[in-house]
Amino acid sequence: MSGNSIGKLFTVTTFGESHGLALGAIVDGCPPGLELSEDDLQADLNRRKPGQSKFTTQRKEADQVKILSGVFEGKTTGTAIGLVIENTDQRSKDYSNIKDIFRPAHADYTYSHKYGTRDYRGGGRSSARETAMRVAAGAIAKKYLQQVHGITVRGYLSQLGPVKVEKVDWNIVNENPFFCPDADKIPAMEAYMKSLKGNSVGAKITVVASGVKPGLGEPIFDRLDAEIAHSLMSINAVKGIEIGAGFDSVEQLGTEHRDEITSDGFTSNNAGGILGGISTGQDIVAHLALKPTSSLSIPGQSINTQGEPVEVVTKGRHDPCVGIRATPIAEAMLAITLMDHLMRDRGQNAEVQHAIPDVSKS
Amino acid sequence: MSGNSIGKLFTVTTFGESHGLALGAIVDGCPPGLELSEDDLQADLNRRKPGQSKFTTQRKEADQVKILSGVFEGKTTGTAIGLVIENTDQRSKDYSNIKDIFRPAHADYTYSHKYGTRDYRGGGRSSARETAMRVAAGAIAKKYLQQVHGITVRGYLSQLGPVKVEKVDWNIVNENPFFCPDADKIPAMEAYMKSLKGNSVGAKITVVASGVKPGLGEPIFDRLDAEIAHSLMSINAVKGIEIGAGFDSVEQLGTEHRDEITSDGFTSNNAGGILGGISTGQDIVAHLALKPTSSLSIPGQSINTQGEPVEVVTKGRHDPCVGIRATPIAEAMLAITLMDHLMRDRGQNAEVQHAIPDVSKS
Amino acid sequence: MSGNSIGKLFTVTTFGESHGLALGAIVDGCPPGLELSEDDLQADLNRRKPGQSKFTTQRKEADQVKILSGVFEGKTTGTAIGLVIENTDQRSKDYSNIKDIFRPAHADYTYSHKYGTRDYRGGGRSSARETAMRVAAGAIAKKYLQQVHGITVRGYLSQLGPVKVEKVDWNIVNENPFFCPDADKIPAMEAYMKSLKGNSVGAKITVVASGVKPGLGEPIFDRLDAEIAHSLMSINAVKGIEIGAGFDSVEQLGTEHRDEITSDGFTSNNAGGILGGISTGQDIVAHLALKPTSSLSIPGQSINTQGEPVEVVTKGRHDPCVGIRATPIAEAMLAITLMDHLMRDRGQNAEVQHAIPDVSKS
C-alpha cells in the first residue's frame, strides 16, 4: 500500500489529509548548494492557494510552508528536506451527511473498497488539498532547474470547457485568475464560469519546459515521456495526457507529423520535445485533460454504505473548475520528473563527450 | 542509465536490439503454480508478428520464444522467468546510408546525444522490435489475471487515420488484419491503407480490462491510472493516453461526467473504471494515440552527424501504420501493470475484510 | 543523493538534523485498521531517549512524537503516516571549535567530501539523533507484527567492551540501564563504564524475532538475511552483522553447523532462522557490532578544512558507549524489515496453499 513517493533519485514523498493536523513532504535528492528559503516555495503555493478569485473556492487556507531540515545557512546541504504545512481551516464541521454515502465521481467508494475504511472529512487523503505539497516540492525542483540548468518550467490553461485559447502570451498568465495566456479569451471564460450556476466543467492545461538539453530520459520503460505521463496523470482529476501533437497524431500523415531537422533546428515540434523517450532539446510540451469538479450542489444519485439508494448534494465551498488551480500543480509535477531525470542521467555530465551536433543551440 | 525494468513486485526487465543476437526478458514476481508453456506466450507473439498481412511489414521474424527458467514440470515456481527470442532475420545489410544521418522522427538524434553512440542497425534498442518481449511477458500476466482473478485484458484498433470505429464486436477483432472491432469499417481501412502510397498514418488503440475488483491502485503517486499511463506511454510511437472519457472531459459538465451509482451498478463509465487512482470494479478503459510510422520512402530533410543537411529516404520493409500491430503490445502493458498492482495490493486479500457494497457484482 | 528511504512496500523515509527545527518521518504502507496512538510510539522512544541513566549522555531531549496523518478515529487508514519530533534542546551553542575541523571517526570529513558542505551543529544529519525517527517508525511495525502476526521483536546488549553476557533473561532487559539480559553481569558493566574516564568502548547487540512463519524472504538478492544486514548496518556506528552462528561458522564443520530437522522442530539454530534467504520459522537472530563513541574528551589528531594539523577534543555531553542505547534502534530496524517482507510476500496469504509440514508449530 505504499505509493506516496515519486522519483528515483529526486524523490518526493508526501503525507496529509484534507482535515488532518498537517500536510508534509520529504524532498530527497536535492543537490547541495542551492540557495533556498521558504519564500521560494511560498510563491508557487500562493498561486495554487484557494480563495484568490471569485472563480475558485472561497475556503481560506494559509498554506504557510515551513522548511524543517536540509537547509543550512540559507543553502541546501544535500540531505533530506522536510516540509510541513499546518492545516488551519479545520472547522469542526458536521460530516454526518457524507460519512455514510459514496459521493459520485469522488474516491469515497474506491477508498472504502481498498482500505475498508476512510477519513471522510473533506475527502481525507483523496482530497486535492494533498497537491499543496506537490507544489511546495516542485518549487524546489523548479528553482534548481532554472538556476543550475537554465530550464524554465511553466504552464497555462489552454481550454476551459468550450473556451479554447488561441494564442500564448506568457506575460499575462499569472495576471488573471485563470492562468489564461490569451487576453482575448478571458471575458469568455468569465462569462462561462458565471453561467455554470452550481454545475462544474473540465479544463485543459498545457505545461512547457524550455531549455532542456538533448539526451534526457531513460529508455525503455523509464522514457521521459512515460514518466511525465505518470507524473501528470497522478494529479487529481486528470483523465488524459498528451505529449506534443498527442491525439492529433492519429489523423496525421507521416510527412505531416515528422519534425524535420535542419542545421538551424527542427522545423516543427509534433514530438513535443521527446523522441524515443529522450529529450530532443526542443520545448517539452504536455497537455492534461482535467475532469469537472465532482462536488456539485445539483443532486445526484448514489448509494450509502449499506447499499441503499441516496441522493447526494454537496454543500460548502468548492471550485467550479478544478482545472484552473491545476496549472501550478502540473508545473510542479513536470519539474519534479525533469529533476529526477537530470539526477539519473549520466549523459548530462562529463563522462560522455558529445561530439554530436546540437541543433537546439542554434 | 537504467530504465529497462517496469513494475515493483511484478517486474519485467528486457534487453535486445533490432539486429542483435537475441531479445530477452526476465519476468520477476509471477506467483508459483501457474501452468505455463511457450505456447501461451507464442499466441500473442504471433498476433504482434510482422508479415501477417499485406498491411504490415513484410519482414519475416520467427519470434519463437523460449522459456529458460522459472517453470518446472509445467508450472511456474515463483522464481525469475527467463525468456529469449533469437533474431533470425539479421541480414548482413548495408547500413552505410543511415549510419551517419539522423532520420527525422526517429530516435537517432536523441540516442546519439544521450549515449554519444548508437547501434544504427535497424534502430538498435530504439526499434519497435523490442516490444516483442513486452508481448511475451504480458502473456504471462494475461494468463495469470485470467486464471487466478478472472480478469480479461483485450484491445482493439479504435481509429486508423480518419477512419473511426463505431461499434465493438470483440468476436471479430482477431479475425481481421487491423484488430478492428467494427466489420463495417474494415473496407474503409483497407482502402485508406492502399491510398497511403509510401506515406504513413497514425492510429488510436483502445484497451479494456474486465473483471478487476474495486480497490486496486496505490495513491497518491502510484495511482492505477498514473501507472497505466506510464506503462502505455512507454510503448514506441505513443503520444497520448486517455482514461475513460479522457480529453472529452474538458468540455463535459460535472453533471454529465459524474458516473452516478445505483444498487445495480454505475450508470456510466466516464471514469474509465478508476476513481482517486483506485479501480471501481467497472471496466478499465484506456485509449492510446500512436503517431504515424517515421520510416518513409518519401524524402525528408535532416542533418548528418557532421551537422550538414541531408535528404533522408527510408528503404526497406516498414509498417505503414505502426498502430495496427500495437494492439497486442498495449494489452500486454496493461496486463503487466494490473498484475503488478495485484501483487502490491493488500486489500485484495484476507487482511482487509470488505463489508463495503460491491455494485460491480450486480 | 536520495537515500533516506528504506523498504519497498513498507517504506520509511526520514529527515532531520541534530540541531535543526525538527526530525520527521513518513511511514508508507502500514495496512489500515491498526489501533495506533502516539503513546505506542513514545514507549520505545523513551527507551532510546538520552539522559535515562548516568551511563548515557545527560543531554535532555523530550523526544515527544506527534502523528500528523494516516490515523483516523484511533486507527490507521492505510495512507501515509506523518511523524514529527520537534527539537527542543537547540542550545545556541558556539560551534566555532568544530566548524572547520574534521573530528576523527566522525562523518565530518566524508560529508564534506560528498556534499561540499555540512551542517556542523552536533553532526547535522550524520548525528545519531536521526535514529529517533527509526524508533518511532519501528514502533508501528512492532505493533503490527505483534497484533496481526503474533511476531515479537526484541533485543538486548550481548557484550559491553570485554563484558560478555552469558544468559538471557528477557524479564530484566528493560529493568537496567544497559538492556543487559544477564543480572550477574550488570555490576561488571557498571564497573567497566566507570573505568572508562573519558574514553569510550564498543558493544554488541543481539536482536531476535520470534513467531515469524516459515516462508518470508525474497531470493535472490532481496533475501531476508541480506535485507536485515542492510537495515542493521545502516544504523550509526555499526561495523558488523551476523545472522545465527555468524563468524563462528568459519570454524564449524558441516556436521556441527547444519541444523537437523525432526518432527518436533530443528535441533539447533545456527542458521539464525534463515535458510536460502527465507525464514525457517525458528527465531530470527542477528548480532550487531557497534564501534566505540567517536566523541572523546581525550585529544586526538586531525586536520582542519585547510588541511592543517589540529588537535581535536570533544567537549559536551556524549554517550561513552553508543551501543547501549542502540538496542531499541536495532529492534526498530529489524521490525521495519520484517514488516516490509510481510507486505511483499504473497506466500503468507491464501494464494499459496501450504501442505508442507511446519515444524515450527510443534
Add this chain to the structure above:
Amino acid sequence: MSGNSIGKLFTVTTFGESHGLALGAIVDGCPPGLELSEDDLQADLNRRKPGQSKFTTQRKEADQVKILSGVFEGKTTGTAIGLVIENTDQRSKDYSNIKDIFRPAHADYTYSHKYGTRDYRGGGRSSARETAMRVAAGAIAKKYLQQVHGITVRGYLSQLGPVKVEKVDWNIVNENPFFCPDADKIPAMEAYMKSLKGNSVGAKITVVASGVKPGLGEPIFDRLDAEIAHSLMSINAVKGIEIGAGFDSVEQLGTEHRDEITSDGFTSNNAGGILGGISTGQDIVAHLALKPTSSLSIPGQSINTQGEPVEVVTKGRHDPCVGIRATPIAEAMLAITLMDHLMRDRGQNAEVQHAIPDVSKS
C-alpha cells in the same frame, strides 16, 4: 515475490536454476563507450568455475558466457546488456532420493514453504550455481571501475576453518587453488582439506576496493556500508559481514578505534574506508563469514514432505568448502555495489566543487 534485482542505477537482474536450460542476467545501467568482450567476463567466470582443483567439486561446467545485447562494435552502448550461460551438465539424473525430503541446512524446507513447490534438481534456484551470473555481471562493473575510475576490486581467502592467513601477498592469490594470499599457509590448508573426509568446513573471505575517492555513499539508509552488507550477505552461505574492524570494534576503546587524520592520510583503517556511510578514500575492506557446505556424505536426520523422519546422505560432487570458490563472487558483488553508488552519486562529478582537502591523494 520479485527479488532478483540488485542496484538502483546499475541494476543486475538474474535468472536460472541449477539444472535448467540456462542461466542469464540483464545488466542495466552500464555507461556507453566501455570496451567489452566475452573474454572480459570469462576470466572471472573461470576463476569461479568448479573442477579447477582437487579441493573443489569435480562437476564440469563450461560456464561459457554469451553477450546478447548492449555491446556494438566492441563497446557498450548504454543500453541493457543481456548475458546467458547455457547449462551443459544437465545429467538426466535420478533425483527421487531428494525429491521428497528436506536436506538440512539447505533451502529445501524454506523454498517449499514460501512457494508451495520447488525445483528439486540440484537445489533449483537456491543452488550456488546462480552465482555464476553475479560473477559475469560483476566483471563488467570491475572493468568499468578499473578503466574509468582507477578502482581495483579484489579479494582473498582470509581463513579456512581454523587456518588463518597472516599476511597478504596479492601476487599469489590467483596462483593457488584457495585464493590464499599467504604462501606459508597453503600447506596447512591442503592438509586440512584432506582431513575433512566427507565433512565440510566454513571460511572467511576478505574483499578490498582500492582507489575509491572520498564521498561515495547515500545516507541515511543507502549508506555505502549498508548496501555492501546487503550485497555480500545475499551470497549463498554467507552468515556474517564486517566492515573494517568489524566485531573487533566491540572490545576496542574509542582511542584505539578512531582513525586519526594527518595531512599524509589516516593513521589506521578501523573504519574499513567508510565513515557515516560514505567512503573516506582509504581502502574499502569487508570480511564475509561463509558457513560449511551443507551437502555432506555423512548422514544427518531430517523429515520428508509428509513430516516423517528420514536420514539424509548427499551423494555426488560437492565442494567441501564453498568458501573457497566464493572469492570471485564476493569481488563481483562488491564491484556491483560500488558501481551502483558511482552512478548514483552526484558528488563525483562537476556539480559539486570540492575544495576539501583529500588526504587519500597523499
